Every structure is written in structure tokens, then in C-alpha cells.
Amino acid sequence: MSTNKPGFAWEHVVGALGLLLLIGGSYGGLFVLPPDRFMGDVMRILYVHVPVAWSTLLLFSAAFVGAIGWLWKGTWNWDALATAATNVGIVFGVTLTMLGSIWARPTWGVWWDWDPRLTTVSIMLVSFGAIAALRAFVDDPERRATWSAVATIVSYVNVPIVYFSVKWWRSLHQMQSSPSTVDGDMVVILRTNAFALLFLAIWFVARHYRIVRMERDIELGAD
């Protein structure tokens, strides 16, 4: 990605497609699909909650790749990827938690429970939030990149635990759904919103990547 000339950026096409898909998928989830047999209309939250969850895990995975790349190659592109993906992942993760809490109230009867899935997600958000804070407090760019890369790798250990927590400790949070366990029409809407949120996440990361690169150029140029 070049940061020299701010012409038309490819990510705008991806972002616009993501927004269109999200509008279409949300329309389908809200108005086209019937209510769930047990959860009724409340189940429509699934069509945004689950895609946001998938995107959040992918974003933190991208941050992990960026962290490995920085430690291995030592080029600023990898650090910019890790920074951008962490920042966007935190926003998606907070949204995910809010959506889950809204869904929990009518189905579980509480806004929050220290269920293993919710607990591990909380740890994930706090740890990646701490990495974002770490970046803000370290002045030296190389030291900042290295420290935050190590912290990202350590924090990422929890991400697979988040994913498998509902299988390992079967508690309040339901297990993952799969195309074999939900109706075909639901799968279409879920996939539509999953690609929508993925494309929007790509737009966010690409824009933040460019911002980080510009800030890094200014910072390194000032040395």
C-alpha cells in the first residue's frame, strides 16, 4: 500500500460493497426471515452478533500476523498492520459485547454473566486494549513496535480459547451454529452479513493502516 499519493483507494470499493451487503443482509434478517421457533424475533440479533464476532476474531488474528511479521522482518508495514487491526478489532469487540449483552437480557434474563465465553472475550478485549494503551505510552517507535508485538502474541493465546470456550466448558452461552444446524435461508443472511462485516473490517484496517504509515513517516522524519 502506497501512502504517497492520496488518490482513489481500492478499499473504498470493498467498503461500499460491505455497506450494501450489510443493508441487504439486515433487511433480510429483520423483515424477510421468519422468527425462530423458540427465541422468536429476538433471534434476529444473531444476524449481526455472529458476523461481528467472526470479524473480531479475524481482526485480532490479523494483528497477530502483523506482530509476527514485525518481529521476523522488522519492516514498518507489519507494525502498521498490527496497529490497525488491533484498533479496529477493539471497536468490533466492544460492539460484539454490546450486541451479546442486548441478546442476553431477553433470553438469559440478565445483561451479563461471567460465563466462560463472556469471560474470555472480556480478557481478550482488556488485553488488546492494554496493547493500544501501551502504544500510546512508548515514545521510541522501534521499542513500541517490538513491545506491542510481543504483547500481541501473548494476548493472542486467548483468542482460540475464546473460540473453543463454548465447546470446552458447556455453560450458558450457546454452541457455535453451523450450516448443518440452521435453516438454509438463515445461512444465506448470516453469510451475507459475515461478508459485509468482513469487507467493512478490511476498509477500516486499510484506512487505519494508511493513517499509521503516515504518522510513522512523520515520526521517523522528525528524528
Added chain:
Amino acid sequence: MDGQTTETTGQAAAPTGMLKGGWEYVWSAYAITFTMVLGYGLLTTLWYRRALSRKEMA
């Protein structure tokens, strides 16, 4: 509505059946999603422009 159900099985059985209502939760969830996408998108655009102008001045 907080988890209300309309059907019961037997006299003292636990309530079963479809959860009724709850659209306020559904609308809230979709509103949060779109607010995040559009609001964070706007902020990201503003941050990009600020970084661009700072780089041009540097």
C-alpha cells in the same frame, strides 16, 4: 418484554414455546451495529484527513 412465553405444557410445567416480542432489543442491536459502522467510518475518515494534512505540512 423480558423473556415472556405464551405457551405452557401441563399445569405446573415450566413455560415453553416461542419468546414473544423483544423488537426493542432487536432494533437496539441493529442501531448499535450501524452506528458503529457509520460513526467509526466517519471518525476514521476525519483521522485520515488529519494525518494527511499533518504529513503535507511536515
